Amino acid sequence: MSAIAFPVPDAAIMARRPAILAGLAKLVAPEALITHEDELRPYESDALTAFRKLPLAVALPSTTEEVAAVMRFCSQAGVPVVPRGSGTSLVGGATPQEDAVVIGVSKMNRIIEIDYANRTAKVQAGVTNLAITAAVMAGGFFYAPDPSSQLACSIGGNIAMNSGGAHCLKYGVTTNNVLGLKMVLLNGEIIEIGGDHLDSAGYDLLGLMIGSEGQLGIVTEATVRILRAAEGARPVLFGFPKPELAGAAVAAIIGAGIIPVAMEYMDKMAIAICEDFAHAGYPMDAEALLIIEVEGSEQEMDDQLVRIIEIARKHGVTTIKESKSAMETAAIWKGRKSAFGATGKIADYICMDGTIPTGRLPEVLTKIDELVKHYGLRVANVFHAGDGNLHPLVLYNINDPVERQKAEDCGLDILRLCVEVGGCLTGEHGVGVEKRDLMPVQFAKCDLDQQMRVRAVFDPKWLLNPAKVFPLEGRIAA
Amino acid sequence: MTLFTPRTEAEAAQIIADLALTKQTVTIQGGATRAGIGRPNQTEATISTVRLTGVTLHEPAELVISARGGATVSEVEATLAAKNQMLPFEPTDHRTLFGTRGEPSIGGVVAGNHSGPRRIQAGACRDSLIGVRIVNGRGEAIKSGGRVMKNVTGLDLAKLVTGSWGTLGLLTEVTFKVLPRPERTVTLLLKGLSDERAVAALSAALGSPFEPSAAAHLPAGLGKPLARTILRLEGFSISLDYRMGAFRRLLASYGELTLLEGEDSSRLWRGVRDCEFLAEPMDAAIWRISTAPTRAPAMVATITAAVPGARWFYDWGGGLIWLAMPATGDAASATVRAAVASGGGHATLIRAPRDLRASLDVFQPLGPLQMVTAGIKTGFDPSGIFEPGRMYAGM
Numbered sequence: 001m002s003a004i005a006f007p008v009p010d011a012a013i014m015a016r017r018p019a020i021l022a023g024l025a026k027l028v029a030p031e032a033l034i035t036h037e038d039e040l041r042p043y044e045s046d047a048l049t050a051f052r053k054l055p056l057a058v059a060l061p062s063t064t065e066e067v068a069a070v071m072r073f074c075s076q077a078g079v080p081v082v083p084r085g086s087g088t089s090l091v092g093g094a095t096p097q098e099d100a101v102v103i104g105v106s107k108m109n110r111i112i113e114i115d116y117a118n119r120t121a122k123v124q125a126g127v128t129n130l131a132i133t134a135a136v137m138a139g140g141f142f143y144a145p146d147p148s149s150q151l152a153c154s155i156g157g158n159i160a161m162n163s164g165g166a167h168c169l170k171y172g173v174t175t176n177n178v179l180g181l182k183m184v185l186l187n188g189e190i191i192e193i194g195g196d197h198l199d200s201a202g203y204d205l206l207g208l209m210i211g212s213e214g215q216l217g218i219v220t221e222a223t224v225r226i227l228r229a230a231e232g233a234r235p236v237l238f239g240f241p242k243p244e245l246a247g248a249a250v251a252a253i254i255g256a257g258i259i260p261v262a263m264e265y266m267d268k269m270a271i272a273i274c275e276d277f278a279h280a281g282y283p284m285d286a287e288a289l290l291i292i293e294v295e296g297s298e299q300e301m302d303d304q305l306v307r308i309i310e311i312a313r314k315h316g317v318t319t320i321k322e323s324k325s326a327m328e329t330a331a332i333w334k335g336r337k338s339a340f341g342a343t344g345k346i347a348d349y350i351c352m353d354g355t356i357p358t359g360r361l362p363e364v365l366t367k368i369d370e371l372v373k374h375y376g377l378r379v380a381n382v383f384h385a386g387d388g389n390l391h392p393l394v395l396y397n398i399n400d401p402v403e404r405q406k407a408e409d410c411g412l413d414i415l416r417l418c419v420e421v422g423g424c425l426t427g428e429h430g431v432g433v434e435k436r437d438l439m440p441v442q443f444a445k446c447d448l449d450q451q452m453r454v455r456a457v458f459d460p461k462w463l464l465n466p467a468k469v470f471p472l473e474g475r476i477a478a
Numbered sequence: 479m480t481l482f483t484p485r486t487e488a489e490a491a492q493i494i495a496d497l498a499l500t501k502q503t504v505t506i507q508g509g510a511t512r513a514g515i516g517r518p519n520q521t522e523a524t525i526s527t528v529r530l531t532g533v534t535l536h537e538p539a540e541l542v543i544s545a546r547g548g549a550t551v552s553e554v555e556a557t558l559a560a561k562n563q564m565l566p567f568e569p570t571d572h573r574t575l576f577g578t579r580g581e582p583s584i585g586g587v588v589a590g591n592h593s594g595p596r597r598i599q600a601g602a603c604r605d606s607l608i609g610v611r612i613v614n615g616r617g618e619a620i621k622s623g624g625r626v627m628k629n630v631t632g633l634d635l636a637k638l639v640t641g642s643w644g645t646l647g648l649l650t651e652v653t654f655k656v657l658p659r660p661e662r663t664v665t666l667l668l669k670g671l672s673d674e675r676a677v678a679a680l681s682a683a684l685g686s687p688f689e690p691s692a693a694a695h696l697p698a699g700l701g702k703p704l705a706r707t708i709l710r711l712e713g714f715s716i717s718l719d720y721r722m723g724a725f726r727r728l729l730a731s732y733g734e735l736t737l738l739e740g741e742d743s744s745r746l747w748r749g750v751r752d753c754e755f756l757a758e759p760m761d762a763a764i765w766r767i768s769t770a771p772t773r774a775p776a777m778v779a780t781i782t783a784a785v786p787g788a789r790w791f792y793d794w795g796g797g798l799i800w801l802a803m804p805a806t807g808d809a810a811s812a813t814v815r816a817a818v819a820s821g822g823g824h825a826t827l828i829r830a831p832r833d834l835r836a837s838l839d840v841f842q843p844l845g846p847l848q849m850v851t852a853g854i855k856t857g858f859d860p861s862g863i864f865e866p867g868r869m870y871a872g873m
Contacts, residue, residue: 201824201842207637251539257658355626387627427628446618451633457853
């Protein structure tokens with residue numbers, strides 16, 4: 001990934017650093033402006049740690065008006081801005097650059113209003129994903145999208161990347177769960193889109209903003225839908241002797257008209273890694289594992305499980321293990337949601353995030369296996385089986401430059417494969433820096449041009465998160 | 479007026495490129511069953527999708543369907559029904575409301591983001607739509623999204639063109655995620671509630687773990703002498719038995735629940751979906767307001783106090799208000815706009831005589847979003863050939 005280029009930092013901007021810092025100092029409180037190298041260090045990367053750049057400064061505004069003031073100042077001064085939530089992006093969505101000011105929303109972490117009757121919550125952008133659920137849990141509600149990083153990631157970051165999670169098979173991703181935004185445009189203008197009602201007026205600007213990766217503005221507040229939690233939820237482990245059988249079982253469950261709230265797949269290596277970490281009771285003898293979660297009343301869950309188990313039996317399931325307690329449920333999900341972290345304990349890895357048509361699953365798994373063997377590497381596969389969103393983790397040793405290059409090449413080959421079979425480069429992590437240069441694999445020039453013409457409405461000079469999403473060559477300005 | 483009926487996307491692209499070159503304005507027409515929505519405009523050409531038809535992909539096990547923009551909604555729905563599936567968002571059919579004939583096209587559904595009662599549970603058209611192909615105002619055939627469920631690659635232009643009423647481009651192909659049809663559907667009915675009590679009951683139901691798939695309130699005099707507050711449950715039979723019991727307990731203080739099933743139930747929800755209760759008299763103006771459910775009754779009270787003869791009902795748990803009012807004067811536009819400005823939400827004048835639609839804001843005025851909206855329009859359609867003025871005057 002070291003091959004991915006950043007624009008050469010603008011020496012003229014870097015030379016103006018003292019004046020820029022002085023200007024920023026007038027706009028935010030002293031403790032909200034980070035300029036010292038040691039204190040800038042934590043902001044030099046996000047969770048894609050292969051890229052590290054020290055920004056000019058980091059501003060941590062406390063209000064929408066402060067964000068607006070900093071944005072206006074930066075745009076007038078021609079200084080690039082990199083928005084940042086909690087810095088958990090796996091694709092470099094928040095990777096800074098040397099000539100940019102990072103605007104972080106972490107201090108804006110207040111729940112503004114909870115409206116149970118209308119089933120909405122209004123929150124500031126720095127609130128963590130899980131904090132929304134925590135705030136409404138007393139009323140029996142939850143916020144549905146649940147990325148694995150939900151303990152740390154911010155709703156502002158979720159909105160920027162249109163984050164998903166394990167339970168979006170039933171509840172959808174971020175864009176299906178946000179009703180309104182307050183945001184700051186590059187020129188400092190504050191706009192509101194949507195509200196606490198369904199479907200905003202005019203062009204679907206909400207749909208445009210969500211997943212725009214911090215390229216169109218900075219979200220400071222969001223009104224999200226909250227849902228009443230089901231009476232109960234029960235994950236069940238299904239071990240299969242062959243990956244194809246697990247894949248066919250998933251198709252048959254959907255074909256039978258059953259949409260479980262989650263269907264997660266793990267291969268043998270992922271099972272071993274996660275079991276070692278979480279002791280969730282995963283079947284170690286299985287070649288493939290499905291975690292299928294059903295919800296509802298006890299009776300409803302029993303009924304759904306009878307149907308699912310019958311289908312699984314027809315597909316040669318060898319282990320069936322139902323969660324018997326809240327503790328077991330927690331352990332089962334801890335194992336799955338720690339898959340990346342647990343893998344990181346045994347090796348360095350590159351995490352891919354392509355989506356494929358689920359019907360191509362057996363073929364794609366075989367081809368991924370071949371690709372990985374071709375490069376002489378190992379892979380652990382975890383993915384959201386119901387929606388075809390794959391997360392192959394390609395294992396390598398970061399201290400071996402040759403192996404690192406092989407891993408990077410292998411990851412790119414896997415993503416090309418996803419696009420070839422009718423899928424896409426990224427299902428929920430975003431493009432960021434990581435997949436930027438692969439965009440022409442999925443999109444024709446005119447597709448990207450149209451996206452950039454929309455982008456140019458908001459940022460004609462490419463100042464907002466400029467090194468991301470679109471290849472550096474062939475960019476369209478106003 | 480020239481009429482074009484391209485057979486392929488390439489042909490459509492060529493036609494549009496030629497029109498753009500000479501800056502000839504163009505109307506985009508699907509089934510023309512909703513041609514009366516929006517500001518009236520006069521264009522030099524019409525492109526009809528009548529020959530751009532057919533379902534192009536249906537993978538039942540992957541819950542995905544694609545069709546060309548001119549495919550009829552009935553063809554798409556029949557294809558899905560053959561595999562016991564359905565479009566999640568329950569597209570509205572405006573033929574009764576407008577007294578039109580012909581077949582609504584699937585492209586027209588996307589162009590208007592036409593979503594029915596299941597919107598509250600399964601999302602709007604924009605939520606089910608996972609991919610589009612469009613021809614933009616440069617005559618370029620472009621794609622956004624694709625055929626997989628989860629896709630965050632690049633800007634989501636598919637959402638942007640949903641509900642853009644043909645002003646950004648010609649939809650040549652649309653792809654949706656779909657759902658299995660429920661094994662059983664039942665409707666639970668409460669009688670005689672005031673609007674406020676009804677919305678409170680619906681909020682209690684929607685805030686319960688028992689997942690209604692639709693929730694509406696029909697005030698007294700709308701088809702029946704007594705007000706009807708209705709909830710729809712869909713799913714496996716055994717689950718519905720349980721949930722009906724749960725709702726009887728949950729809503730006991732609102733009265734006794736009556737059960738409707740079969741054609742009685744589906745006819746009622748079709749009526750809600752298509753706003754059939756307000757279709758007659760045909761010369762009444764129809765407003766559609768989206769707001770937060772609990773604020774809806776007060777908003778309706780404010781509006782109807784100022785407008786004698788208004789009739790109305792609520793869908794989406796109260797959050798969608800349909801209002802029929804005399805199409806005299808400004809069709810109560812000033813009253814509606816003021817009520818929405820203070821109560822929050824947005825209002826569309828769905829049906830009104832042509833001269834009223836020409837002189838009033840049909841869609842919610844843009845306010846501070848004017849610049850951004852105009853910029854996006856230009857970004858797709860630099861010559862301004864698509865449906866000029868259909869949504870906003872001068873755009």
